[in-house]
Amino acid sequence: MAGHSHSANIKHRKDRQDSARSQLFLKVRKKIENIIREEHEVNEKSLILYQAPYGILIYLENNQEITPDSIKKLNLITLPLSSLPNYFQLSYSLKISLEENNKNDLEEYLITYLPSEFLEKMTYDEKEKKLISPNKEEISQIKKIIKENNLELVMEQEKAV
Secondary structure, eight states, X not given: OHHHHHHHHHHHHHHHHXXXXXXXXXXXXXXXXXXXXXXXXXXXXXXXXXXXXXXXXXXXXXXXXXXXXXXXXXXXXXXXXXXXXXXXXXXXXXXXXXXXXXXXXXXXXHHHHSOHHHHHHXXXXXTTTEEEESOHHHHHHHHHHHHHTTOSXXXXXXXXO
16 A cells, blocks of 8 residues: 555656646746837847747747847847757748639639649648748749739738748
8 A cells, every 4th residue: 555655646746846837837938928028129120039948939020139138037048040940840821812803712713823733832721811831932933923924813911920
């Protein structure tokens, strides 16, 4: 019987430690989010990657750098942008719609007029009406095809996700 209660005690202790770690993780994450929100200054060309304690990564796009004081306070390490693909799988999306006078179904229109070799490599999100690809060049080529062939598509938004 002694072995049984010993293993139950170990399990209980591990569960308590896991719970404490998750609470600490949530507190640190909220603190980081609040400090970044307070910064609130925007610079269009700024892309920054930070590593915070507990394996948290912060990727800032279209924001100025976090102040040096905040970096010290949060114990952040600036990482080179070249390491970004190691942490995130970037994908690019192109939100599109049919011109107002076109009554066709968008998905059928895309299948009919866009080359299948591009569509096979992309994902189409019906709900958001987006073409999504891990390759930015494919999105650029789709835009070029739409313009060159005067397709009845409106390109609403292009962004990295």
